[in-house]
Amino acid sequence: MPAIHVTPLSRLHDTVEAIGASHVVTLINAATSVARPASIPAERHLFLGVSDITAATDGHILPGEEHVRRLLDFTRKWDAERPLLIHCWAGVSRSTAAAFIALCALRPTRDEAEIALRLRAASPSATPNARLVAVADNMLGRQGRMVDAVAAIGRGADCFENTPFHLKLDE
Template identity: 65%
Template sequence: MSTLHVCPLSRLASTVALTGASHIVTLINMGTPVERPASIPVSRHLFIGVSDITEPLEGHVLPGEEHVTRLLDFVHGWEREKPLVVHCYAGISRSTAAAFITACALSPTRDEQAIAETLRRASPTATPNPRLVATADALLGRDGRMVAAIASIGRGAEAFEGEPFMLPLA
């Protein structure tokens, strides 16, 4: 079974090493230095320079359709033989949104609520970025079900950064 692993930037190298991941998705502010582990070729590392915001804010990059489209294209190209690691700075908002979006995209008949509940059990701090989720919901034609599912699990526990966790795809 393929798995998604979510972690903060500070645990990227150790999470890739521990899981044997073949692909990485980075969602982080532009200009933040990210050292790609040597085991991951450039072609298997998607960097999305986006801020963790839900409304326009001067000096920041608002998540949008182009970011989610790039994520969806990348994960559809992942052969799923080895794990995928998704990270942001804290491993709480952008990365958990991307993991939820990936699980929904790669399991189109799986119930969004079940995926959201699995996410909450895996990470008590997960607080998926609602703008990323809403954008993906529209692109995937989920008719608001992704948004509702994430709203139902509520905000995660407060933390400076989340603990790495695994989200199964099925």
């Protein structure tokens, strides 16, 4: 069954190999160098240089419509035959937001609250970046339901970095 996997940067290469990912999304500070896994062709790796912030801050890149549009376009082109892997620095905020956004986009009739609860069950540490979620909510016409769903699950448990986890597309 197709799934979206989430991992921190430190586990990127091991996780790609372990799950046989076909596509990778990187959400990380623009200046951070990330070596693309050898098994992932360049056209199947989306690099989004974005900071993990929710309000404009000097010296940082605020997540915006361009970033979410690129994420949506990329995930909609994914054939779901093999896993999609999403990562950020710690696998806690940007990547969990991107996984939530991708599931909402790929399954437009699914309830946002149910998807958020699945995210929480899969990862007690997940704390989706509220800015990314709000931008996607607007772009997907979800009328605040994505924002409300993420707010309802609250901040995840503290951690240095998240443990890799996955969300099945149709569970």
